[in-house]
Amino acid sequence: MALRDADPAEIGGYLIEDRLGSGGMGVVYLARSASGRRLAVKVVHGQYADDDEFRTRFRREVAAARQVSGAFTAPVVDADADAPRPWMATLYIPGEDLGTHVRRHGPLPPARLRELAAGLAEALRDIHRAGVVHRDLKPANVMLADDGPRVIDFGISRAAEAAGMDALTQTGRVMGTPPFMSPEQFTSPHEVGPATDIFSLGAVLVYAASRRGPFDSPSPWETATRVVEGTPELTGVPDELLPFVRLCLDKHPKSRPGPDELLHLLREGRLPDPRPEPEAPDPEPVRPRRRRRWPTAVAAGAVLAAVAATTVIARAGGGEDPHDLPAGWHAWHRQASDPTAGDPQSMGPSEPFSRCAIADKALLCAGDGIMAARFTLAEGRNTWTRPMDPTPAETSSAGGGTIIGARPGAVYVFGADSTDIKKGDEPQSRTRYTVQALDPDTGKPVWSTVVADNIDGPGPEYAGAVVTPAGVISTYGAASDSYALLDAAHGTVRWHHKLPTGADSDCALTDAGGRPYLLCRTSDDNGDHPRTTVARLDPATGRPSWKITVKGTLSLLGHARGHLVLGTDPLMEKLTGLTLIDTSSHVLTTVRLATPRNASGAYVVRDTLYLTLTSGSVRAIDPLTGRERWQSNSTVEQxxxxxxxxxxxxxxxxxxxxxxxxxxxxxxxxxxxxRDDGDSSSGTTTAAPVLSGDVLYVPYGMRAVYSVDVRDL
Known part of the structure; x- marks a missing residue:
């Protein structure tokens, strides 16, 4: 790459010979030392030079890189973090980077793939032994040297031992290259450890074998969603390396092997497949373990449910550690404090929580007029509780409250502020509805955005809201007649659109399979010929990526094996069949049930439709065939x-x-x-339990929760 007129002749006394490339952080030059040694000198862009935080990070990058031996990396030769434009010089590694090589020559053959896997595992072993986490392992950062692959560019690494204490890692920033990032880099970036590099290793090997990443998508948002929740595409990976790659791509960081374990597997030539084996009918279920001791094969890792609409999917209970429990955990039960106690307007029948979620190592619950309440995972201490409406008006009906979703550093909730007004002889209530991002540690608002302001009108809870990596998509406007994206960091409205209008139009925002959808049910002027339109929303623009209209008044029950699952409300009429929409081809199919079923609830969980009755009866149905798998009496009423x-x-x-x-x-x-302090008199549906590791958190009664080690069940 030719030098430009503006390029310097020398940097730090090293003569510049050529440009090697440029990126988001700076320009990389080929330079030569006085003794003739060839160096790669990275000079950061001028826009970062005045950023004190960046200089601090760059200084740490240099310190981290110096700790690594250089046997499998590009060792640091010199650096100056205090120069007008900070720079770092490393030994020049001749050869192509992996990304360039694969683009030019195609996927690597099996023998070279195995060499690459071993070389990268050795490099990560060296890096992690130095207490460093690379955090941006990708094809462009792997040089194919004559003596094996070298890992370069510690641009966003950090010392592992300082991860929990570094204030610079607590800002909620997501750093990395999305197709090769780990799930925890999106969901809890301040807790990223060495296991994130193992996940990236698996993604890099898939790219080297197939010329594409395991979670590739045209949209960065869809890529992030697939990394966190999707199944990797492994077509092209040789059979003998498939188990190796699957182990690396386990969603749960504690279930991934370390570099030494990976090297042992490659040397021994025995690669156990981590996918669960079929279980025998009678023995107790085999439970996955926290940390693999090879060659034991264990079940798949956790699937994050931060934006799940009605169900919670989590890693199976049981740990090899031998426990997967929060430090200091013991069984507990607690009731959230009542933030409006003593207020006569708040008097009335209490209800259970409507939804709970894990956020920043705490359990957050909402419902019964509570915006959110925080419980510590280990002891259940209720550290704070915030009311949905801090000053309820006499005539207000602000709704019960619910957790919309969560991300590191924020839990998204609804708020309401009601005031009594006089309009004629009848008292009325004017309510200002908000969507708020609360700090999970303190309960204080990070931001609050008004989404509706009306008199006795609907609030955003009625039509729902959905969390995406870009922010919260919520109904919007004085009469809640639009929908908008509220930026994740600041709550700023990035775009908004009118909801569809028409006779008896009824629209709701929901999510399925980790993607946002707008579901609108309409009919003609006489209320006849009902139909339902399902539109997948593009979070970047708010426009439908595609939409399909089907006959009937249907509800979106969930997502199973690449299909949206829709059906009639079984509380209103018997469920006779299901409507399926293939999310890739958009092909519409219908599935008949052998026997029409009534149910008090219908939920799609782990690709299965579960129909429940108030008596405790449960039926498991394959939603893609309509076949009933089993029926059981759970012994749980309502x-x-x-x-x-x-x-x-x-x-x-x-x-x-x-x-x-x-x-x-x-x-x-x-x-x-x-429990004695529970109450089923209201018949109100309780929030789903939340499973985290071996602990199940069970909402019940009047704003109460208890926890239990599931291995004791």
Missing amino acids: PGPPAASATRLYLASPTGRLAALDLRTGRVTGTLPG
């Missing part, structure tokens, strides 16, 4: 939405009665009785 691990389904009642059912057979494998 069950709420279920949670599921890789092996068991968990159902809880409003009183806190809990049952665990084998996913394959429906057999009840464990129960807990209801």
Whole structure:
């Protein structure tokens, strides 16, 4: 690459000979030392030179890179973080980077892929032994040298031992290259450790084998979603390396092997496939372990459910550690404090929480007029509780509140501020509705955006809201007649559009398979010929990526194996069949049930449709065929939405009665009785339990939660 007139003749006493490339951080030059040694000198862009935080990070980059031996990397020769434009010189590694080589010559053959896997595992072993996490392992940062691959560019690495103490890592920034990032880099970037490089290693090997990443998508948002929740595309990876790659791409960081374990597997030539084996009918379910001891094969890792609409999917209980419990955990039960206690306007029947979610190592719950309440995971301490409406008006009806979703550093909730006004002889209530991002640690608003302001009109809870990596998509406008994207960092409205209008139009925002959808149900002027339109929204613009209209008044029940699953509300009429939409081809199909079913709840969890009755009966149905897999009496009356691990389904009642059912057979494998402080008189559906590691957090009763080690069920 030819030098330009503006390029310097020398940097730090090193003569510049050529340009090697440029990127977001700076320009890389080929230079030569006085002794003739060839160096790669990275000079940061001038726009960063006045940024004190950047200089601090660059200084740490240099310090981190110096700790690595250089046997499998490009060793640091010299650097100056205080220069007008900071620079760092490393030994020049001749050869192509992996990305360039694959683009020019195609995928690597199996023998070279195995050499690459071993070389990168050795490099990561060297890097991690120095206490460093690279955090941006990608094809462009792998040089194919004559003596094996070298890992370069520690541009966003950090010392592992300082991860929990570094204030610069607590800003919620997501740093890396999306197609090769790990799930935790999107969901909890301040907790990233060495296991993130192992995930990236798996993604790099897939690229080297197939010329594409395992989660590639034209949209960065879809790429991020696929990394966190999707199944990797491994076509092109040789059979002998598939188990190796699957182990690296485990969603749960604690279930990924370390570099030494990977090298052992390659040397021994025995690569166990981590996919779960079929279970025998009678023995207890095999539970996955936190840390693999080879050659044990264990089940798949956790799937994050930060934006799940009604169900919670989590890693199977059981740990090889031998426990996967928060430090200092013990079984607990707590009730959230009432932030409006003593206010006569808040008096009335209490209800259970409507939804709970894990956020920043705490359990956040909402409902019954509570915007959010925080419980510590280990002891259940209720450290703060915020009301949805801090000053309820006499005539207000602001709604119950719910958790919209969460990301590192923020939990998204609804708020309301009601005031009494006089309009004629009748008192009325004017309510200003907001979507708020709360700090999970303190409960204080990070931002608050008004999304509706009306008199006795609907609030955003009615039509829902959806969390995406870009922010929150919520109904918007004085009469909630539009929808808008609220920026994740500041709550700024990035775009907004009118909701579709028409006779008896009824629209709601929801998500399925980690993607946002707008569901609108309409009919003609006489209320006849109902139809439902499903539109997938592009978070970047708010416009539909595609939309399909089907006959009937349908609800979106969930997502299963690449299909949206729609059906009639089983509470209103018997469910006779399902409508499926292939999310890739958009082909519409219908599936008939062998027997029409009524149900009090219908939930798609882990690719299975579960129909529940107030009596406790549960039916498991394959939504793609309509075939009933099993029917069971859970012993749980008035069950709420279920949670599921890789092996068991968990159902809880409003009183806190809990049952665990084998996913394959429906057999009840464990129960807990209801609690004395629970109350089922209202018949209100309770929030789904939340499974995190080996602990199940069960909402019940009046704004109460208890926790249990699922291995004790």
